[in-house]
Amino acid sequence: xxxxxxxxxxxxxxxxxSWNLMVRKATRPAVTTALMAVTSAILVLPLAVYLLIVDMPxxxxxGFIAATIALHIWYFATLGYAYNTGELSIxxxxxxxxxxxIIPILGVFVIGESMSLAAVGGAVSIVTGISLIxxxxxxxxxxxRTVRAWLFLFKNWRIVRHFRQLMRPAWALAILTGxxxxxxxxxxxxxxxxxxxxxxxxxxxxxxxxxxxxxxSRLETRVAFIDEARRHWKILVVGGLLQxxxxxxxxxxxxxxxxxxxxxxxxxxxxxxxxxxxxxxREKVTIVRALGAIFIACGGVAIALAP
Numbered sequence: 001x002x003x004x005x006x007x008x009x010x011x012x013x014x015x016x017x018s019w020n021l022m023v024r025k026a027t028r029p030a031v032t033t034a035l036m037a038v039t040s041a042i043l044v045l046p047l048a049v050y051l052l053i054v055d056m057p058x059x060x061x062x063g064f065i066a067a068t069i070a071l072h073i074w075y076f077a078t079l080g081y082a083y084n085t086g087e088l089s090i091x092x093x094x095x096x097x098x099x100x101x102i103i104p105i106l107g108v109f110v111i112g113e114s115m116s117l118a119a120v121g122g123a124v125s126i127v128t129g130i131s132l133i134x135x136x137x138x139x140x141x142x143x144x145r146t147v148r149a150w151l152f153l154f155k156n157w158r159i160v161r162h163f164r165q166l167m168r169p170a171w172a173l174a175i176l177t178g179x180x181x182x183x184x185x186x187x188x189x190x191x192x193x194x195x196x197x198x199x200x201x202x203x204x205x206x207x208x209x210x211x212x213x214x215x216x217s218r219l220e221t222r223v224a225f226i227d228e229a230r231r232h233w234k235i236l237v238v239g240g241l242l243q244x245x246x247x248x249x250x251x252x253x254x255x256x257x258x259x260x261x262x263x264x265x266x267x268x269x270x271x272x273x274x275x276x277x278x279x280x281x282r283e284k285v286t287i288v289r290a291l292g293a294i295f296i297a298c299g300g301v302a303i304a305l306a307p
Contacts, residue, residue: 005257006265008249013269015246017092021276022239023080024088030080030216031228032235037076037209040240041202048202057195064191065203071184072208077215078177086170089277089285089293090133093270095177097130097296100303102182103259110186122302129295132288188251189259197251201244265305271297 019036026032041048057065082091101123192200213225229236253262274293277283 002257005253005262008253009262009266010268012246012249012253013266014272015242015249016266017269017272017276019239019242019246020079020083020092020273021088021280022235022242024083024091024281026083026228026232026235028220028224028228029083030077030212031220031225032232032239033076033080033083034209034212034216035225035229035236036239036243037072037205038213038240039209039236040244041206041209043237043240044198044202044244048199051196051199051202055196055199057199061191061194064187064194065200065207067187068184068191068200068204069207069211071180071187072204073211073215074180075177075184076208076212078173078180080212080216082170082173082177084170086174087277087283088281089274089283089289091170091174091177092273092277093133093289093293093296094130094174095181096270096273097126097133098175098178099181099185100296100300101126101130102179103185106182106186116306118306119303122299122306125295125299125302129292129297129299132292132295185259189254189262192251192254197255198248201248201251204247205240205244265300265303268297268300270300 023029023032023036079091079095082095105123188200188204217225250262250266270293274285274290278285
């Protein structure tokens with residue numbers, strides 16, 4: 001990776017963890033996530049109109065735009081709902097870390113990129129970090145029961161049901177978020193070859209946000225949306241701009257750097273998010289959880305800097 005690409009991705013990491021902090025602090029995280037996305041699209045509308053005039057996407061480009069909108073509706077939904085019950089220092093590392101592990105795999109097998117031995121070692125470090133963070137959220141007695149469930153998994157099918165009950169919804173949602181992160185990263189790496197990155201991001205935010213609002217409107221009243229917009233409009237504006245900046249910087253880096261390297265490096269934001277969780281939100285970040293975040297971040301750096 002070039003120094004410029006590294007600088008863009010690191011700046012993106014700080015912007016991304018910052019808007020996630022704002023969502024986690026919100027009273028209605030799912031509503032806030034959707035409104036942030038739409039707000040950012042409204043703010044950059046003049047730029048989008050200009051880019052449409054000077055550089056209209058072709059048919060292939062519109063296809064990628066449609067694909068990323070669908071994927072980001074999934075992303076905004078699972079992330080917003082995960083923050084309803086899960087802590088920032090758990091949801092963020094698991095979601096980003098899993099996505100981080102998936103990106104190089106898809107990059108190699110789907111679009112033909114290559115990975116060195118150092119990059120493979122980085123992926124192993126990421127999986128180790130995710131495992132540590134997941135374990136850190138289980139009390140010792142629950143952990144013992146979980147281990148016993150796995151040991152006797154093939155002896156009694158009812159234990160599978162018992163093990164499933166130990167899983168918290170936030171974990172499952174964080175895992176679903178991580179899967180879609182890996183998928184959309186590879187899709188978007190190809191999409192920005194056909195659409196200017198800022199314009200691509202505009203449609204991503206607008207379509208993903210409106211889609212999320214449509215889903216959330218079945219669970220929330222119109223008053224809830226209006227109340228959130230009136231009470232927290234400053235957060236929506238700042239957070240929306242951070243949303244737009246965070247991924248636009250990454251999309252720009254993807255125009256001249258491989259997704260197998262750009263995707264993992266941006267996950268240094270995991271360390272920032274865990275720090276926010278401990279300092280700002282007063283979450284209990286255990287040594288195991290902090291060590292897991294370090295493993296994930298080091299794995300990401302190893303992949304990004306690998307030859």
